[in-house]
Amino acid sequence: MNAANSPVLEIRNASRVHGQGERAVQALADANLRxxxxxxxxxxxxxxxxxxxxxxxxxxLDIPTxxxxxxxxxxxxxxxxxxxxxxxxxxVGYVFQDFNLLPALTAAENVAFPLELDGWQRKKAxxxxxxxxxxxxxxxxADRRPEDMxxxxxxxxxxxxxxxxxRRLLLADEPTGALDSATxxxxxxxxxxxxxxxxxxxxxxxxxxxxxxxxxxxxxxDGRIIxxxxxxxxxxxxxxGTA
Ligand SMILES: Nc1ncnc2c1ncn2[C@@H]1O[C@H](COP(=O)(O)OP(=O)(O)O)[C@@H](O)[C@H]1O
Ligand SMILES: [Mg+2]
Numbered sequence: 001m002n003a004a005n006s007p008v009l010e011i012r013n014a015s016r017v018h019g020q021g022e023r024a025v026q027a028l029a030d031a032n033l034r035x036x037x038x039x040x041x042x043x044x045x046x047x048x049x050x051x052x053x054x055x056x057x058x059x060x061l062d063i064p065t066x067x068x069x070x071x072x073x074x075x076x077x078x079x080x081x082x083x084x085x086x087x088x089x090x091x092v093g094y095v096f097q098d099f100n101l102l103p104a105l106t107a108a109e110n111v112a113f114p115l116e117l118d119g120w121q122r123k124k125a126x127x128x129x130x131x132x133x134x135x136x137x138x139x140x141x142a143d144r145r146p147e148d149m150x151x152x153x154x155x156x157x158x159x160x161x162x163x164x165x166x167r168r169l170l171l172a173d174e175p176t177g178a179l180d181s182a183t184x185x186x187x188x189x190x191x192x193x194x195x196x197x198x199x200x201x202x203x204x205x206x207x208x209x210x211x212x213x214x215x216x217x218x219x220x221x222d223g224r225i226i227x228x229x230x231x232x233x234x235x236x237x238x239x240x241g242t243a
Contacts (some may be wrong), residue, residue, distance in 0.1 A: 003062050006036065006037065006072075006073070007034045007036050007070070007073075007200075008033060008035055008036065008037050008071070008072055008113070008168050008169050008199075008200035009033070009034070009035040009058055009069075009070070009071060009200055009202065010033070010034050010065065010068075010069075010070040010153055011031050011032060011033040011054075011057065011058065011068070011069050011070075012032060012067055012068040012069075012070070013030050013066070013068070014028060014030070014031045014032075014057055014064040014066070014067030014068065014069055015028055015029050015030055015031070015064060015066050015067055015223075016028040016050075016053050016057060016062065016064050016065050016193055019067045023169070026222075026223050027053040027223055028050045028053045028054055028057070028064070028223045029049050029050075029140055029222075029223040029224050030224070031050075031054060031067070031069070031187050031224075031225055032225070033218065033225070034150075035169075035200040035201075035202060036200060036201070037168060037198050037199070037200055037213050038196065038198055038199075038200070039195060039216070039217045040191060040192055040195035040201040040202070040203070040213065040214040040215050041200075041201065041202050041203070041214055041215060041217070041218065042203050042204075042205055042208065042210070042211040042214040042216070042217040042218070043055070043104060043202065043203070043204045043205070043217075043218045043220060044204075044208070044211060044217055044218070044219055044220070045157050045220030045221055046207060046221065047105075048055060048221040049117055049221050049222060050222075050223040050224075051173070051220055051221065052173055052204065053223075055094075055171050055173050055204060057069050058071075058092075058169070058171055058202060059088060059092045059094050059169075059171045060076045060084045060085075060088045060092065061088070061094075063076060063077045064077070066072065071087060071091050071092060072091055072168065074087060074207075079124055081136060084235075086118070086168055087116055088112075089117060090115050090118065090166070090167065090212075091167055091169055092166060092167060092169045092170075092171065093159075093161070093162025093164075093167045093169065093170045093171070094161045094162055094171050094172075094173075095155075095162045095170070095171070095172040095173070095175045096158070096173055096175075097151050097173055097174040097177040097178060099146070099151075099154045099155055099157075099178075099179065100158065101124075101146040101154055101158060101161070102146075103145065103147060103158060104145070105145070106142065106143045106144060106145055107133060107138065107141045107143070107144055107145075107146075107149070107157045107160075108126060108130060108133065108141050108143060109129075109130045110130070110131060110143040110146075110157060110161055111128075111129035111132050111157065111160050111161040111164050112125040112126050112129035112164070113161070114161065114164065114165075115128055115129070115164060115165055118165075119208065121193060128138040128164055128165055128239050129140040129142075129160070129164055131141070131238075132160040132161070132163055132164040132165075133157065133160045135160065135163075136151055136156045136157070136159050136160040136163075136190055137156060137190075138156045138157055138160065141153055141157060145207070150183075151178050151179050151180075151183065152179055152180075152183030152186065152187070155175060155176075155178075155179060155183070155187055156186075156187070156190070158175075158219045159187070159190060159191075159194075160174075163194060163199065167199075168198065168200060168203070169197050170191070170194055170200070170201045171201075171202050171203075172191065172201070172202070172203040172204070173203075173204045174204050174205060174206065175187055175191070175203060175205075176188065176205065176207070176210060177206075184207075184210065188210050188213045189213075191203060191213070192213050195215075201214075204242050216228055
């Protein structure tokens with residue numbers, strides 16, 4: 001298979017409506033998106049515009065009211081809940097703004113955890129975890145717990161966990177939100193590297209200077225993708241107040 005040209009994520013005419021009748025909220029309307037291996041895409045838009053909804057659908061944490069979400073060619077809605085959880089663990093890495101590391105576990109245990117859930121032997125899972133920590137530059141923290149890490153260190157561990165094993169889709173919801181600007185830039189460099197090494201990366205961000213690290217930026221407003229552009233156009237749109 002030619003990994004470089006096959007879409008890792010494909011969203012086709014996807015909508016998500018929460019609630020019913022007069023209280024119905026259209027969180028996402030008729031979204032279309034395709035991300036190939038090696039591509040890094042940013043999502044920007046005001047609060048409530050549907051950014052997290054789009055990411056949840058992409059990661060199989062939620063399913064669309066209509067339309068399709070395919071991860072590595074598999075329509076997530078066609079799967080049982082149990083099977084979807086397996087795909088999520090095997091193909092999708094999710095980075096949350098507040099890291100979501102398990103406080104009782106060391107960095108290596110946190111990163112190995114999803115692999116062990118998948119039935120990997122403890123020793124093999126630890127090896128893969130150490131390799132992933134090495135890649136994100138925090139191998140020296142392997143036996144440390146989250147409470148003894150800085151925000152930037154914890155986020156690197158969270159990214160190591162998101163990308164451990166053979167996963168190829170990385171979803172990050174404001175991954176730099178809690179970080180200072182130097183650490184934020186280091187995280188962006190890391191996500192860029194991940195894409196350059198063959199992952200498909202989709203990141204929500206509020207910061208135009210971070211979107212500049214990506215290949216494309218999607219702008220969402222009221223649940224609709226209103227524009228897609230390269231990094232240079234992104235700052236123009238922001239200047240016009242469109243985003
Ligand atoms: N579980 C839910 N139930 C009802 N409304 C929701 C739910 N999740 C999101 N929404 C609504 O959908 C819209 C988009 O939300 P969200 O995707 O979280 O936006 P963003 O991440 O861009 O701030 C908002 O109006 C929000 O209030
Ligand atoms: Mg959000």
